[in-house]
Amino acid sequence: MEILVYGTINSVSLALMGLGFAMVYGISRVPNFAHGALYIICGFVTWTLFQKIGLPYFFAIIFSLGINGILGMLMYRFVLIRVRGMNISEIISSYAIGLIILEGLRFGGFRGMTYTLPVFMEGSLMIGGVPVDYHRLIMTIIGICLVAGLWLFTHYTKIGLALQGMAQDERAALMLGIDSDFMAMLAMGFGAILAGVASILILPLGNIVVEAGYNVLIMSIAVCIVGGLGSWMGAFFAAFIIGYAQILTVVFIGSHFQMVVALLAIILTLILKPSGLFGQQKELEERV
Amino acid sequence: MSDQQTRQERIDRGIKVRSDGLYALMSWRELSYLTAPRFILIAGMLLLPFLMPGMYWQRVISIVCIYAVLALSFDFLAHYVGLVSLGGAFFIGTGGYSAGILNSYFAIPPFLTVPLAAIIGGVFCTLVLFPCLPLKGVYFAIVTLMYPLFMARIIEAFDIFGGTDGLIGIDSFASSFAEQYFVIIMVLVFLFGLRRFVTTDRGLIFTAIMDNDQAVKASGINITRYKALAVFIASAMGCMAGACLTHIYMWSGISQFALDFSILPIAATVIGGSGTLVGPVIGCLILVPVSELLRDFGTLRIVFYASILVGFILFRSGGIMEYGQRKYEQFERWTQI
Numbered sequence: 001m002e003i004l005v006y007g008t009i010n011s012v013s014l015a016l017m018g019l020g021f022a023m024v025y026g027i028s029r030v031p032n033f034a035h036g037a038l039y040i041i042c043g044f045v046t047w048t049l050f051q052k053i054g055l056p057y058f059f060a061i062i063f064s065l066g067i068n069g070i071l072g073m074l075m076y077r078f079v080l081i082r083v084r085g086m087n088i089s090e091i092i093s094s095y096a097i098g099l100i101i102l103e104g105l106r107f108g109g110f111r112g113m114t115y116t117l118p119v120f121m122e123g124s125l126m127i128g129g130v131p132v133d134y135h136r137l138i139m140t141i142i143g144i145c146l147v148a149g150l151w152l153f154t155h156y157t158k159i160g161l162a163l164q165g166m167a168q169d170e171r172a173a174l175m176l177g178i179d180s181d182f183m184a185m186l187a188m189g190f191g192a193i194l195a196g197v198a199s200i201l202i203l204p205l206g207n208i209v210v211e212a213g214y215n216v217l218i219m220s221i222a223v224c225i226v227g228g229l230g231s232w233m234g235a236f237f238a239a240f241i242i243g244y245a246q247i248l249t250v251v252f253i254g255s256h257f258q259m260v261v262a263l264l265a266i267i268l269t270l271i272l273k274p275s276g277l278f279g280q281q282k283e284l285e286e287r288v
Numbered sequence: 289m290s291d292q293q294t295r296q297e298r299i300d301r302g303i304k305v306r307s308d309g310l311y312a313l314m315s316w317r318e319l320s321y322l323t324a325p326r327f328i329l330i331a332g333m334l335l336l337p338f339l340m341p342g343m344y345w346q347r348v349i350s351i352v353c354i355y356a357v358l359a360l361s362f363d364f365l366a367h368y369v370g371l372v373s374l375g376g377a378f379f380i381g382t383g384g385y386s387a388g389i390l391n392s393y394f395a396i397p398p399f400l401t402v403p404l405a406a407i408i409g410g411v412f413c414t415l416v417l418f419p420c421l422p423l424k425g426v427y428f429a430i431v432t433l434m435y436p437l438f439m440a441r442i443i444e445a446f447d448i449f450g451g452t453d454g455l456i457g458i459d460s461f462a463s464s465f466a467e468q469y470f471v472i473i474m475v476l477v478f479l480f481g482l483r484r485f486v487t488t489d490r491g492l493i494f495t496a497i498m499d500n501d502q503a504v505k506a507s508g509i510n511i512t513r514y515k516a517l518a519v520f521i522a523s524a525m526g527c528m529a530g531a532c533l534t535h536i537y538m539w540s541g542i543s544q545f546a547l548d549f550s551i552l553p554i555a556a557t558v559i560g561g562s563g564t565l566v567g568p569v570i571g572c573l574i575l576v577p578v579s580e581l582l583r584d585f586g587t588l589r590i591v592f593y594a595s596i597l598v599g600f601i602l603f604r605s606g607g608i609m610e611y612g613q614r615k616y617e618q619f620e621r622w623t624q625i
């Protein structure tokens with residue numbers, strides 16, 4: 001029972017981390033290696049607004065999400081748009097931006113254990129004999145709602161359909177009057193906002209530390225690779241596979257191996273089935 | 289330029305045109321035009337240990353050379369074979385640990401462990417990367433980025449080879465001059481060796497694989513074998529650099545799998561000029577000392593070189609070498625349209 005409950009919670013948090021990455025890659029084909037940095041910076045902005053400036057928690061969250069979205073859009077507009085389509089440059093420049101943000105934060109004095117965000121709700125609940133605090137419960141519920149909302153958004157709204165069209169065939173989308181650069185910028189903004197949502201939901205469970213940025217990046221890449229790059233539903237299911245696998249290894253083998261599982265999942269998936277569990281169209285392109 | 293439009297045009301210098309063909313070398317002037325840049329590089333590299341003040345900066349030279357070899361291997365794999373490997377740290381770590389194990393467990397002296405580590409490490413890296421060879425583009429990049437992290441976690445989790453402390457008490461080189469000249473000559477040999485190698489028939493096949501692997505396959509050439517050969521060459525170079533690093537610091541540990549070794553060579557390649565093979569060496573000669581100077585600022589130096597990297601990718605994607613080559617071989621003038 002413990003495995004089931006904590007496995008679900010872990011999986012949902014992984015899915016939250018991975019969704020933004022999957023979205024950006026799915027639509028603009030840009031592997032956003034600054035994802036972890038966007039995750040961390042949203043936490044810090046929220047912390048600054050809430051603790052230093054003293055805004056109400058709710059407004060601090062809304063503002064920091066907005067800032068994060070704008071940051072992502074600016075990143076696309078001024079940097080990534082120039083290197084789009086060149087794989088090496090995309091990876092290097094987005095990773096470099098991530099490094100600038102993370103190491104800049106570290107230089108600016110954000111290190112140590114003193115930075116925490118408050119949880120939404122104190123207290124805990126017993127589910128099947130396992131104590132679960134309210135915050136984890138809220139996180140799981142919001143996470144699942146977010147995935148459902150995203151599905152509805154991409155299937156039933158105009159912008160969502162445009163994004164989907166671009167993900168499927170950029171040239172055809174261009175012919176139908178969809179501005180592909182604007183859409184990719186929007187996708188980047190949404191990706192950044194999703195990273196921010198993940199950080200606001202997950203960070204209150206621990207401290208805000210810069211190192212977490214790198215781990216988040218690795219985990220989100222793991223989720224997206226296993227699920228198939230560019231496939232959101234795949235990322236969601238892969239999060240459950242990796243999430244449960246991690247909890248199982250922690251319970252039966254040891255917590256040292258938690259990261260090994262994720263890395264092993266990436267390497268094995270890439271070797272055995274590079275298009276991932278749910279990716280369809282990429283297989284012929286990427287494999288000789 | 290107010291009412292008439294002009295454009296810049298670039299024309300090859302006469303001496304460049306004349307000295308392009310081997311038989312046209314009629315004068316000392318043309319000969320020196322061709323050899324001067326190479327001579328300056330070689331002589332400059334060989335003189336470096338004498339020019340540096342103090343032990344500290346001499347140590348920096350060795351680090352520069354190690355990064356230069358790593359950057360060379362990245363440049364070769366990425367721009368002559370088409371495999372973008374972000375796993376410089378994987379090569380460094382594997383080579384470093386092989387040298388460390390050979391030296392501390394079997395007591396083999398440094399001048400033997402370095403070549404042995406290059407071969408053993410190269411074989412190991414090639415075997416481990418072999419299943420990933422069919423991958424291309426982002427996929428190969430991601431999988432190579434993950435390997436060093438994976439190795440570090442494995443060593444940490446199983447607590448092998450000294451665990452988190454690493455292997456300590458490894459022999460150093462005989463003297464600091466031996467150390468510096470060893471790494472400097474290593475860089476020069478690899479640099480000119482690779483430049484020659486990429487123009488041979490094998491090098492041609494590598495370039496063809498990068499441009500259109502299906503066509504190479506259709507000509508009846510086993511591309512996996514050639515890719516494996518290329519990975520072996522690159523990883524052996526990286527492992528050799530790693531082995532030198534181990535002997536220089538007399539220590540090999542998990543931090544040899546750190547991301548620094550993957551990112552800095554790439555930055556150096558981009559800044560120096562990708563696909564030129566000389567560029568990465570020049571990039572390292574600039575970037576590593578600068579990053580040493582900024583050591584006092586802590587993590588700000590990472591911010592600094594990441595910003596330079598982004599700037600170069602966006603505005604000067606050819607790098608320093610391309611610019612220098614253009615100035616050396618061509619002159620520019622404004623002409624009316």
